[in-house]
Amino acid sequence: MAFPDMIRAVDTHACGEPGRVIIGGVDDVPxxxxxxxxxxxxxxxxxxxxxxxxxxxGYPALCCNLILPPTHPDADAGFVIMEQTEYPGMSGSxxxxxATVLIETGxxxxxxxxxxxxxxxxxxxxxxxxxxxxxxxxxxxxTNVPAFAVHLDAVVEVxxxxxxxxDVAYGxxxxxxxxxxxxxxxxxxxEAGDAVRLGEMIKAATQEQLDCVHPENEDIRGVxxxxxxxxxxxxxDRRNAVVVSSGKxxxxxxxxxxxVLDRSPCxxxxxxxMAVLHARGELDLHxxxxxxxxxxxxxxxRLLEETTVGPYRAxxxxxxxxxxxxxxxxxxxxxxxxxxxxxILGDLWSADPESP
Numbered sequence: 001m002a003f004p005d006m007i008r009a010v011d012t013h014a015c016g017e018p019g020r021v022i023i024g025g026v027d028d029v030p031x032x033x034x035x036x037x038x039x040x041x042x043x044x045x046x047x048x049x050x051x052x053x054x055x056x057x058g059y060p061a062l063c064c065n066l067i068l069p070p071t072h073p074d075a076d077a078g079f080v081i082m083e084q085t086e087y088p089g090m091s092g093s094x095x096x097x098x099a100t101v102l103i104e105t106g107x108x109x110x111x112x113x114x115x116x117x118x119x120x121x122x123x124x125x126x127x128x129x130x131x132x133x134x135x136x137x138x139x140x141x142x143t144n145v146p147a148f149a150v151h152l153d154a155v156v157e158v159x160x161x162x163x164x165x166x167d168v169a170y171g172x173x174x175x176x177x178x179x180x181x182x183x184x185x186x187x188x189x190x191e192a193g194d195a196v197r198l199g200e201m202i203k204a205a206t207q208e209q210l211d212c213v214h215p216e217n218e219d220i221r222g223v224x225x226x227x228x229x230x231x232x233x234x235x236x237d238r239r240n241a242v243v244v245s246s247g248k249x250x251x252x253x254x255x256x257x258x259x260v261l262d263r264s265p266c267x268x269x270x271x272x273x274m275a276v277l278h279a280r281g282e283l284d285l286h287x288x289x290x291x292x293x294x295x296x297x298x299x300x301x302r303l304l305e306e307t308t309v310g311p312y313r314a315x316x317x318x319x320x321x322x323x324x325x326x327x328x329x330x331x332x333x334x335x336x337x338x339x340x341x342x343x344i345l346g347d348l349w350s351a352d353p354e355s356p
Contacts, residue, residue, distance in 0.1 A: 007024070009022045009328075011326045013324055016264050020064040034078045060348055063094055075120035087122070089122040095126055099119065101323075116129055137322070158201050159201070169275045175227050177227045187228060187230045241262070244262055263297075270301045285304065
């Protein structure tokens with residue numbers, strides 16, 4: 001049977017976080033930079049995100065990446081990240097998955113023991129060192145965009161919770177970071193539902209009460225994701241749970257809020273947390289920082305240097321993790337399919353998921 005609309009993709013997980021990498025079947029996207037390409041997709045072609053991430057082809061915890069030709073002469077490949085409610089400028093787990101797919105599928109020539117490549121994300125260039133053995137990627141280390149703290153020990157008023165002390169930091173996205181033990185959580189796997197609910201509440205309140213804008217790109221603004229932070233339960237330095245929304249939040253209908261936890265230790269969230277720790281004098285340059293996920297998997301971060309981003313003192317972080325390919329797929333769209341852009345139901349998704 002012939003399918004005129006076929007997308008080729010590789011499915012992965014990065015330390016537990018499921019990620020889909022589109023490697024064929026989608027034309028190049030207009031835009032002079034990868035950020036402009038991201039904006040074009042968000043504004044004019046959002047049906048691709050919906051088709052790949054919503055049911056029946058997707059599910060709430062899934063992320064998707066579109067490989068594109070780079071616009072920068074130094075880059076080997078470009079990619080745009082698509083999540084359930086936004087197009088992040090940068091993502092650590094997705095970067096690790098993209099690099100793994102490019103090398104293991106032969107889209108980028110592998111060099112052993114180290115393959116170096118430059119990826120162009122919407123947030124900027126990302127330099128990658130992949131450890132390769134017998135054609136297999138066994139570790140990916142990348143240098144992220146500068147990370148910086150915007151608010152330290154700020155207090156937000158959260159309905160039903162009261163006053164909550166938070167930090168806001170940028171690690172490729174703007175995170176609000178709250179202390180999990182203060183909320184009664186250890187971030188063990190059985191607390192995942194409570195972590196989602198509390199993280200979503202804190203994020204919604206922070207969005208209303210604390211502003212943040214990236215000094216170098218005013219289109220990157222506002223907290224879009226929440227992180228709960230706790231002491232480790234394994235051999236890490238800290239444990240975290242990052243809440244990914246699967247729809248808009250409505251204070252009048254809190255029972256409709258849905259979200260999922262990032263299954264990985266969250267790369268951009270780790271970078272944001274390291275920026276906060278460094279701003280407090282609790283993490284030095286060139287010191288490993290092992291960040292646990294709720295599954296117990298670990299990303300290892302390190303701060304290379306201090307820099308500035310507009311008025312903010314910033315740090316340039318690296319992050320190391322690993323991804324595994326879990327499947328090779330051809331996703332098709334039959335012309336008679338009644339759900340060309342997928343669907344959502346209130347048992348898993350928000351009743352009002354429309355975003356961005």
